[in-house]
Amino acid sequence: MDHLIEFWPILKRLIKYAIPWKKKIILAFCLLISGATSEVLGPILISYFINNILSKHKFYFQSTLIIIAIFIILQILAVFFNYFQSIYFNKIAVRVINKLRNDVMNSAIKQPIYQFDSQPIGQIISKVTNDTEVIKELYDTVAPTLFRSITLIIIILFAMFTLEWHMAIIAIFIIPLVIVIMSIYQYYSTPLLRNVRYYLANINNKFNETINGMNVIQQFRQQNRFKKSIQNSSQLHYLARMRILKLDGFLLRPLLSLISALVLCSFIFSFSYFKNEVFEVGILYAFITYLGRLNEPLISITIQQSILQQAIVAGERIFSLIDSKKQEYGRNKKRFKTGKINIKNLSFSYSENQKNILNNINIDIPSKSFVAFVGHTGSGKSTLANLLMGYYPIKHGEIYLDDKPINSISHCVLRKNILIVQQDPIILADTFFSNIALGRKISEDEIWKILKIVNLFSLVKSMPKGLYSILGEEGNTLSVGQKQLLSIARILVKNPKILILDEATANIDSGTEKLIQKTLSFIKKNTTLIVIAHRLSTIVDADLIIVLDKGNIVEFGKHEKLLKIKGCYSKMYNFQLSKY
Structure with a gap:
């Protein structure tokens, strides 16, 4: 529960940084929806071709040519829309990160001097550079991928229910299972990701300390000691990363692929059990295609969950600096008359x-x-x-x-x-x-x-x-x-x-x-x-x-x-x- 309490306020605050560019974001989302729609319409055309032309062994040259032409146009439009939405999202991401970095630097500059006595410089540098770079992925990767994936899921489910509602009901069971997997992933990944960010900042701090003190290190032959210190920090970062990868490897793609495979088996069983009049071959093709397409955005959402968690942890570190106590001064603006x-x-x-x-x-x-x-x-x-x-x-x-x-x-x-x-x-x-x-x-x-x-x-x-x-x-x-x-x-x-x-x-x-x-x-x-x-x-x-x-x-x-x-x-x- 604590993870959820931390998650939403930070995410909401990060999203607020994008508000000044809301018009461009709306345009990017419109392009994204258009691209997703173009992708989903393709299997419907192929399903129509299988059921009405191929299965009846009647070849209509003009109809076939029109279907092929529309299919190719849809694919070209999908590429076109996806390219431009990607450009827009990246532009917005860079501008948002520039604003965030300025805020972090302004906050660091206004820190009380005594804060720098106790806080390693490398930790502050890491917040300005590495952490903001992780948050950049929230805007140029996570947001468009999540929106595109959700849009694809909605359009695919709509297409499935339009074609055959019995099989669509079977397919829809995959969604609550994915939500459960995502919740479990978020619970276990947050503390691990916090450690990853901390160890990375620690590595930066040790490099900063080593380079600044190079004269002393060489003079007193301390190269091996500092080398071991950096290696130790790198090892801790590596182990934390490996724990994340193991969690990803278990909870993300393999588990989702297994669930999709079970749903596919249900489709085949349904197709075999019921009469051919109920389920046409074209519909089965469309459903198998859509299941593959449905699997892709679900896996994307779960993978983005990992990046989103990293962004939230990075945001938590950045906002701790932005919200920290600033150097306090008075309001008396009268110039000095003396140096008493x-x-x-x-x-x-x-x-x-x-x-x-x-x-x-x-x-x-x-x-x-x-x-x-x-x-x-x-x-x-x-x-x-x-x-x-x-x-x-x-x-x-x-x-x-x-x-x-x-x-x-x-x-x-x-x-x-x-x-x-x-x-x-x-x-x-x-x-x-x-x-x-x-x-x-x-x-x-x-x-x-x-x-x-x-x-x-x-x-x-x-x-x-x-x-x-x-x-x-x-x-x-x-x-x-x-x-x-x-x-x-x-x-x-x-x-x-x-x-x-x-x-x-x-x-x-x-x-x-x-x-x-x-x-x-x-x-x-x-x-x-x-x-x-x-x-x-x-x-x-x-x-x-x-x-x-x-x-x-x-x-x-x-x-x-x-x-x-x-x-x-x-x-x-x-x-x-x-x-x-």
Whole structure:
């Protein structure tokens, strides 16, 4: 019963996607009905020929020629109608899937950032690609095949009852048996198909993980371990597929063929038992032909049941993503006047069962000031930066940006006024221009000015296509320092009121660090600058240094003051000084 409850709402929702193309669907169905009718009329003509011409041993040349001509025309029309209905259904299917894929991608883009911390990327990719491709078959294969099969069954049964109702009653018993078989198939196949989709997504995820981590895998000679992991996932997918095939092999064609054979035996017995006047040879031929034709759509319906179930399972996975909770923002669209930040009694943990990452944080940061967060790994620096960006919902305490609660600020205003440069910036496999502009309206001259500020002018100028040079996958044609400078160039397109640098100078050389420092001195004239620093030499000039330890503020003040205290900061600074 649970399977039926899941089945119908998902199917209804998938069908709704086709509503915008209902006129073309009606036309495709009309073509389909015309094709089915043309196919069914053929045996009636042959039956007439056997009963009225062949069995009487009277050859009428003109009548025979007309019957042959009509038969050939009907076959040509059937081919013509079936070809065009197939084209229409495929066009509709592609358009529906494009719409569905857009919805899935839009939903994935609007997912809260924390969802990507726990959800494998391969699972999302599988939903956008493999699952939507399975649903495509619902529109271009399942729907037309089911409708064509049902139409054929109705027309064939009508023709049977018109020719001989006794034998038609025998034939009609096959339908309830098929319905029982389909119900049993649906019950047992749904959990198996769910496993197939899950294992396929798992394979995609492992491939994605392997390719992205290829350097580490080869460096630590982990090829065999990852190979076995992928083989294990593939084996699980194979076993799940085999269970489906075994179920198909038992419940679909063989069982239906057996039922059809029993009905055919009933026809032969009936024909032998009754007098020839009751059942003519032509009628027997027509019934045997129709039984073969009836068997075909019944088998098609049952086979489509398998594809339909796969589509429903795929739809279930896709709609779980579409319906999942989206990133929530406020409605306040007033632009920021200042880059002022106030954090009051802020405590945070990533889950309810986890202990707090931040404990009762209170900070007041004036506009256009330079503030640094420092501390050992796991002290909560990056978590605090993510909360300032609005990536996670705040449950305990409050963050105010420009005297507005962060939860009340609209997405548009928040993203314009507070930006972050991460330790490993994301570089698109696109041009220099596209990587800096990111869809925003900006001229080439303005881009060149920004490149001068971030000291990338000479690099871009030296490239064969200048601003329109394509950067490699994840910017692999650039050094780590150049990626950081490019990510800062993005910021300068529209200066935000607040800029966060999350360990942005941790992996770069001292020369690039000086270039970034020079760029930051230009930015902080109009922007509140928050630097999460691993290398303490970069933040000695900060207006305020906040030292975090295990989610608590343990020290704060300027560089000189903190050195005099000889506490946590002093130890960290002196340790780095001795190191370098």
